[in-house]
Amino acid sequence: MRSSQLIFRGLTYYWRTNTAVVLGVGTAVAVLAGALLVGDSVRGSLRDLILQRLGKTDHIVTSSGFLREQLADDLRADPAFSSIFNGICPIVVAQAFVTEQSGGRRTGQVRVYGVDDRFWKLQGIAEARGPADRDVLISPALAKQIGAEAGTQILVRVQRPSAIPIESLHGRKDDVGRSLRLTVRAVLPVSTLGEFSLQPQQGDVRAVFVSLSRLQRDLDVAGRVNTLIVSERPPDRLHSPGTPSDAAGRLARLVKAKAGLDDVGLEVRALDRRHALVVEAVAGALDEARVKAVEETLVGSRTQATRIFT
Numbered sequence: 462m463r464s465s466q467l468i469f470r471g472l473t474y475y476w477r478t479n480t481a482v483v484l485g486v487g488t489a490v491a492v493l494a495g496a497l498l499v500g501d502s503v504r505g506s507l508r509d510l511i512l513q514r515l516g517k518t519d520h521i522v523t524s525s526g527f528l529r530e531q532l533a534d535d536l537r538a539d540p541a542f543s544s545i546f547n548g549i550c551p552i553v554v555a556q557a558f559v560t561e562q563s564g565g566r567r568t569g570q571v572r573v574y575g576v577d578d579r580f581w582k583l584q585g586i587a588e589a590r591g592p593a594d595r596d597v598l599i600s601p602a603l604a605k606q607i608g609a610e611a612g613t614q615i616l617v618r619v620q621r622p623s624a625i626p627i628e629s630l631h632g633r634k635d636d637v638g639r640s641l642r643l644t645v646r647a648v649l650p651v652s653t654l655g656e657f658s659l660q661p662q663q664g665d666v667r668a669v670f671v672s673l674s675r676l677q678r679d680l681d682v683a684g685r686v687n688t689l690i691v692s693e694r695p696p697d698r699l700h701s702p703g704t705p706s707d708a709a710g711r712l713a714r715l716v717k718a719k720a721g722l723d724d725v726g727l728e729v730r731a732l733d734r735r736h737a738l739v740v741e742a743v744a745g746a747l748d749e750a751r752v753k754a755v756e757e758t759l760v761g762s763r764t765q766a767t768r769i770f771t
Contacts (some may be wrong), residue, residue: 513651514658514666516584517547520712521659522689523554526743528724530686535719542715545708547694550583551686552576553676554659558618559669561607562642568606572668573619574657575676575686581653583692589653592672597643600655602665604648611648617641617669621680639679641671659688727751738764746770 533551536542542549553575560567574580581589592598597617599609609615618640649655649670656666677683693708722729726743740747740755747755756766 510663511661514656516654516657517692518659518690519693520691520709522691522712522716524687524724526726527682527685527687528720530684532719532724533689536715539715539719541711545694545711547692548583549689549691550579552580552688552690553673553686554688555619557669559603559607560616561609562614562616564608566607568603568667570667571603572658572666573617573676574668574670575673576670577673583690584654586653592646592670594672594675595643596646596672598647598649598670599645600666600668601648601650602656603667603669606667609645611645613645615643615645617643617671619676619680641679643671725751
């Protein structure tokens with residue numbers, strides 16, 4: 462008997478078993494293929510959602526404290542910046558508790574953005590303009606949750622920034638917030654970044670857009686912001702096809718070159734009688750990264766650094 466006949470007879474004799482194996486393999490392949498397609502679709506949907514909420518924001522410079530608003534102009538004026546990036550916009554980002562005054566409906570974990578016309582100019586939305594002194598723009602999700610619409614008065618309770626952490630021994634726990642009484646000018650649609658968010662999230666975005674100057678005044682941080690959003694030029698203007706972009710690295714180097722001591726929360730004062738310099742943190746204590754940076758700066762000099770806790 463030839464081998465081909467043996468194989469054929471074996472297949473026909475065990476046709477029930479072979480059929481079950483074929484059906485099982487086919488089912489497994491179909492399930493795996495479907496799972497891969499669904500997973501790819503979900504990832505694509507989440508990516509599109511995040512990019513939609515970011516608008517034309519490609520890079521973010523953020524600080525745990527507050528840096529100079531002027532830093533954005535210093536970066537924009539640098540020729541190296543304009544050759545890589547389209548623009549830069551300073552904003553203030555904070556958390557708030559929002560209450561609708563007439564009905565008393567309220568919600569927490571609301572993201573507050575202190576913005577002006579530069580925000581929408583960076584995003585390429587010419588028809589939008591920033592909120593005025595007592596105006597506020599809100600996201601559709603927040604409007605639905607508290608029942609607000611154009612003309613509604615809301616109370617926005619924002620945590621007041623402090624150089625010294627509130628939870629520390631010297632933190633001022635008796636003055637932790639500022640209340641802003643504002644009037645809703647409009648509910649921002651998604652097309653004009655009504656769901657703007659710098660943090661990836663699948664759920665609805667609850668956000669309010671407040672006048673930057675008003676928020677700075679009420680929080681007592683005039684001329685200072687805690688976030689810079691940056692828009693990058695199209696890839697074909699940055700590098701040739703197939704060459705990876707180093708825009709993030711270049712931006713980091715530009716920020717490092719333009720930032721001053723007050724942008725990183727440091728103060729330096731001289732002790733003339735002791736012929737010494739004191740490097741202090743605005744927040745009250747120097748972290749290890751800043752201490753290491755100071756010590757590395759003094760390498761090769763005749764100055765000796767001494768760590769002191771007072």
